[in-house]
Amino acid sequence: MVPSSSSSTISLTQTFHHSTNIFDYHIRWTSLGNPTLPPLIFVHGTPWSSRVWHVYAQSLAQYFHVYLFDNPGFGVSPLGAPLPEVKDTISTSVALDANLAQQSEVFAALYKFWAQDWAGSKAHVVAHDHGGLMSLRAHLLHGCEYRSLCLIDVVAVGPFGQPLFKLVAENEGVFTALTGPVFEGVVEAYIRDAAHRELDRETMEMLKGPWIESEEGRKGFVRQMVQANSRSTEDVEGMYHEVGKKMPVRVIWGKEDKWIPVETAERLKEKLNARDVVVIEEAGHLVMYDQQARLGVELGWWLANVR
Template sequence: MTSTSNIELTQTFHYSTNTHSYDVRWTSLGDEVLPPVIFVHGTPWSSRVWHVYAQSLARYFHVYLFDNPGFGDSPLGKPLPSKAGSISKEVALDADLAQQSEVYAALYHSWEQEWGNKKAHVVAHDHGGLMSLRAHILHGCEYASLCLIDVVAMGPFGQPLFKLVAENEGVFTSLTPTVFEGVVESYIRDAAHNQLSKETMEMLKRPWVSSDEGKRGFVRQLMQANSRNTEEVESKYAEVGKKLPIRIIWGKQDGWLPVDIAERLKEKLNAKEVVLIDGAGHLIMYDQQAKLGVELTWWLSQVPR
């Protein structure tokens, strides 16, 4: 992997729903007059997976990075008192990504105020795809273009591990630190087609293995994945491709989300093509960093600014 300096998320966006308050950490790179590009990460990752691309593209775009609530530098949402005075329970299961998407949409609209008549190009990975689509369909986020990379956006969902964790939550949260770290490392390794560097593996697993809160968060993410569904928005996908340019990029060896999902998504969204990258699994940004960089650069240079 190409070496890159760490990007600090120096800004905080505060947002409250009827039940929770959120503090989302974010930052932007590049000249504010340039066209905006937003990178959206999935699970169990953070905005750090986009650092190399953000730093490179910041010469030509105003690039935004943020961590979803409960990931990276953004804490999980805090429950608010109800009208009756009781405290809402922690959002333990947000399988539809309803809360995540609402918070992202609010963040998007806050940035939008600085753009004038411009719209942002959005690049999304994993469940960031469903978040981006929900924000567009349900929350009025208008994009200049949408690039979907190995995204969670269509059912059916589920891996044997997801079901196992969902049925044995207590077992996994009670694992010793060493055993639990092995589970996390194995899970992350399975997402890549090629061997990850020690530095990359440490960065990806650290948030989940360094504390009990991280352990609970990782288990929660797997339980959500087991219950994921897209019923509220999937029937509306056909209209998305009629309104904005869409590009679908997929790792040819993605063992989590096989390429047939990409083809079905293309049809659903009325997208023109699926770009397959050979030698890449689900973590395409590490398996084939250069190839993905070329595809992203080409796409962003082609779509209207």
């Protein structure tokens, strides 16, 4: 069983407001460490939140100014609200934001807001799951320049999708109507499948809690599953070769990842011109829980070398 994290909970005490031409966002975030240290940003994926990074953020705040945030509709950041003038005209595809275009745009705006305090410096970025595609889109499409990029079991190259994604997408109304222990069982099974080792009860409760404790959470979980079934990278994959020429890139993967096969890591390395691939044994998609110490060593080594 994976041991429970010894880190205390980090509160996201600050709010960043951003409006696109469709949505209004209020992103919760915080930073740790001395502001004069090099900036380091952790980006989470789905269906997680910034809490998956807490133990690493607390340790690395001794050497970096660490930033944590929750994506719209995850953790303590509310889902983006449609602007009144377009509320009744938004199509389902735009509302779902299947290619993460909206979330990437918000992250880019947040990054540039933070960068105002960096005196021309650039941040190191560590991203997991769909946070990988977000960070790549923010760089390639929105001009966010990073000091380095570390991608961990990321959504970045297709094909994507699991049987559950397709099942939920084709039966969205059925899954939205589920409540109580039945819905909780679906969420727990989904999270359990992301880990190679058994998660301790405290960690499981933390990961599934936001999705089962309210009707909004239940709808949000189903929405994420539908979105994941139709994810697309065609508009940025053709530019991936530029990334490794502009910054150091490392790819880290759990060897036992059931969601995105480990073979994807080498494909991504070649596309991005990344420096190297690190495959972590006895780890699944949730490598930060399966092999917490090993991932910590790899992150520490990488950041020490690119700093």
